[in-house]
Amino acid sequence: MARQQYNKTKKEHIYWYKDGKQKKFAFRYRYYNTSGTRKEKSRSGFETEKAAELALTQLKADILSGNLAKVDNQELTMEEWLNMWYQANHTKWKVSTQHLYKYYIDHQILPFLRHIKLNNLTKTYYQDYINNLLKEFSLSTVNGVHAVINHAINAAVDDEILTRNRISKVVFPKNTHEPFEEKHLDLHEIEELLTYVKKNEGFTHFVLILTLVSTGIRKGEAIGLRWNDIDFENNLVTIQRTRDHLGTRSTKSWNSMRKIDVGNHLISYLEKYKIWSKKKFLEHGQVLAEDDYVFINENLLEPISRQFPNYILDRAYEAGVIKKISPHMLRHSCASILISQGIPITTVAKMLGDSVEMILKVYAHSLREKEKEVVKVMDTLLKFG
16 A cells, blocks of 8 residues: 655644545654654544644653653554563463463454554443453453453553553443352252262262362362372361463462361272272382372373363263363352351351452352341241230
8 A cells, every 4th residue: 555645734743645535634753762762653644733733742742751651652552562561571470370361362352452552442442342252252251351451451551651541440241140050069969960970980080079079179279189188187188289281380379278177978088099099000010109199090090181070070961960060160069058058158268268258259149048048037036926
């Protein structure tokens, strides 16, 4: 495409040109940045000469005030800024956070916002982007995407590239929630699941699912368990690491490092499973070590993969035993059952390695059911006359 032909006006640095049959205005202005390099800033598309002059005046004011970061970065696209922000900060984050942020940037952000200028990302435009994103992805994914963009925008404000964050108060439609009760299993459904797995799957499969539903630990925490994390004498399980496709590392947060009291039923099965594992190792001329991972592949004697729990639940779903759920829903199931039985929120939070605030937010449905029970109890107790 041929370069637009600019024509001088009586105003210095202001030009006019033809956009089709319409006359429009632009400015070009040369200045020196902080390193002494001569640069030029131009902008076009103004409907009037006065509008172009006002924009140029603002540019000159920014340069005179020393706000060259704002001037130099006015043309930054979302792709350019996200790449700069990621490269400057990724070493401060956990490996899992790095991979998650990079995934969101590459798959949910850049395909839609790549060429949008950072300065042009208005609240209205961003709200439209979020609404369209919710048509393709789950609410949890969109929340994650928003957190990354919001983080990056705040960094741009801190660097004085933007004057304020215009997207922080984006609205998430309430009807995008799936009802919480569809996301977990009740006690009867858990019993059905355990019965199916015990009958149709291997010993590792059964003890793993029993551990997940009994303790509410995360999938990564379960497959990261080592034998020296289990105190058989005191019925305690220590959670101090997580493991996934990125390897083994510390737990999700400080709260996640915890000791969990477990019942005799689970401890008994873990003891049996340890004896079973020792025999398997001996059959292959090996000795089970205390720092070996608890859950192993029966044939390879290697730690199970991150998808191992998913495959078990998928087969149970295909067999018509349970609805379609992820291993994380077993964590929700455990918490919901505990809350329904009147266990204090602080105790549930400690067991799951979450904050009380998070329990109140995520398990509001279960808590609401308990509130209804309280009303019924008080209604019964206060009957008189």
